[in-house]
Amino acid sequence: MSTYRSLPPLSTLIGFEAAARLGSFSRAAEELNITQSAISHQVRVLEDQLGQPLFRRIGRRIELVDAGQDFLITAQTALEELRHGVRRLNAYSKPGSVIIMMPAALATGWFLPRLAGLRALHPWIDPWTHTGDDIHVQEEAEIDIVLGPESWSDPGAQSLLLARDSLVPFCAPGLAASLPDLPDRDRLDRAPLLHDETLNDWQSWFAKVGSARAEFAQGFNFSDTGQMLQAAILGHGVCLATARQADQALQEGRLVPAASTGLTRPEPLYMSCWTRNLSRPPVAALWDWLKAECASEV
Numbered sequence: 001m002s003t004y005r006s007l008p009p010l011s012t013l014i015g016f017e018a019a020a021r022l023g024s025f026s027r028a029a030e031e032l033n034i035t036q037s038a039i040s041h042q043v044r045v046l047e048d049q050l051g052q053p054l055f056r057r058i059g060r061r062i063e064l065v066d067a068g069q070d071f072l073i074t075a076q077t078a079l080e081e082l083r084h085g086v087r088r089l090n091a092y093s094k095p096g097s098v099i100i101m102m103p104a105a106l107a108t109g110w111f112l113p114r115l116a117g118l119r120a121l122h123p124w125i126d127p128w129t130h131t132g133d134d135i136h137v138q139e140e141a142e143i144d145i146v147l148g149p150e151s152w153s154d155p156g157a158q159s160l161l162l163a164r165d166s167l168v169p170f171c172a173p174g175l176a177a178s179l180p181d182l183p184d185r186d187r188l189d190r191a192p193l194l195h196d197e198t199l200n201d202w203q204s205w206f207a208k209v210g211s212a213r214a215e216f217a218q219g220f221n222f223s224d225t226g227q228m229l230q231a232a233i234l235g236h237g238v239c240l241a242t243a244r245q246a247d248q249a250l251q252e253g254r255l256v257p258a259a260s261t262g263l264t265r266p267e268p269l270y271m272s273c274w275t276r277n278l279s280r281p282p283v284a285a286l287w288d289w290l291k292a293e294c295a296s297e298v
Helices: 010-022 025-032 036-050 066-093 104-121 173-178 202-209 225-233 247-251 275-279 281-295
Strands: 055-058 061-064 097-102 126-131 145-148 157-163 166-171 194-196 220-222 239-242 269-274
Touching: 010 025, 010 036, 010 066, 025 036, 061 066, 097 104, 097 281, 104 126, 104 225, 104 247, 104 281, 145 281, 157 275, 157 281, 166 225, 194 225, 194 239, 220 225, 225 239, 269 275, 269 281, 275 281
Parallel strands: 097 126, 097 145, 194 220
Antiparallel strands: 055 061, 145 269, 157 269, 166 239
């Protein structure tokens, strides 16, 4: 037996909620543009299914009993969640809607600051930015474009190499001013470090510059690159990130390079999608715009 068979019809919830909120069957009928007898019938069906009264009838007045007060919260929560879900569907039907997925730090530090430029060039495109690290989505998924570290090899898919970023040490200007004026080999030997689980490669960086620093694991750790960058902006330490991820903070002067040596990132940045998505003009336009934006930064 289906678990949903015990649930009341949606129409009874709507009628009950309106009557309970307005305190009147007749006013609920006016609001819903149906007859008062229809409201009474909906409430009666609901009460029969629940096996208990929800209203106390006092002449022509109605009052919620305790069970009715309790169930009103349930009905209003369920209806509001349903309304919210219906409103969310509007984004799928907008002519210029494009759903694009990328890591949160890339969205915050690089993509979002460029939305004004996208709007100026393509005012008809409305991107829906979805952040996540699952860079491969099923063909039937609603995601149109994915930015991530891997190329898709599936038949019917396209991938384009956008960039090969380097990890560079960044920190707040105040912390940078306190660092010794020494070559990169020695400049960060005593600097507090920040760590990102996905980019935790300070050992490789110190090895590349030939530093004698033996301890590079201490410092705050973050599972989210954006939080690590924010900690760096607040002066808590030096982070390793790409200039693309730190782009907005660099432009605003909230972050500056703490050293000049970069570490080639093992994961390049790819743009991928299912080929059928490119048949939609807004998806194709956003694809070309992203390609041009990355090409202009080389």
